[in-house]
Amino acid sequence: MLLSCKETTRLVSQGLDRGLAFGERVALRVHYAYCLGCRRAGRQMNFLRQAVRQLSEQPPRTSP
């Protein structure tokens, strides 16, 4: 099964929230192999998680 980029980004996002099935992981890997855009989007979603986890360590903003 070949995924579109829209389906892929949706699946990547879900992969951050639930365990993906074997077939889903394979489909994702196949798509990643030829799609630079989705690889980047996936990396960026992972990065978002990392960044949000560090938010509370930042000093609060003084002005709104």
Next chain:
Amino acid sequence: MATSDEFRKQLEVLRPYLLRYASLQLRDAAAAEDAVQEALVAALVGEASFAGRANLRTWLTGILKHKIVDAIRRQAREPVVPVEADEEPGEFDELFSERGHWNERPAAWGDPDGALEQSQFFRALETCLERLPARTAQAFMLREHLGLETGEICKELDITPTHCWVMLYRARMTLRACLQQTWFGK
């Protein structure tokens, strides 16, 4: 049991951190204050159960998480937060072609690790978070800030897992576009 002054002092030192932690999730200064206050009171009462644990901040944050979830539950009962649609038809249509391929391929983010060293970056991130629809932001922060599992989020927000995944997907896609525009693309 008498609470030691020393313990009380240690808690007070952590108050600004806790307030920041709660404000990120609750968006409402008064509600955040209340949650922190409740957590500190609970910590004072429960000092004995802290004894011997390594990290006071981690322990306190754990208590605070519960108080934040309580606050969200209360908010949910008085629905001030409008419920957003499951998936709006045509969502992200501008991003993808009819066949679901990128209209414009996402650009590479140069030096994301470096961004994490800059307070300006976190300000940009917070601004992007503020632009999200309220409930989408709430679900996203429950997941990524508080670290709740999707199952718990569904329960607290009274939505289906599918709806939850849609909201988290929407949040991530919107945030990455926003950061691209306001930070990485600059």
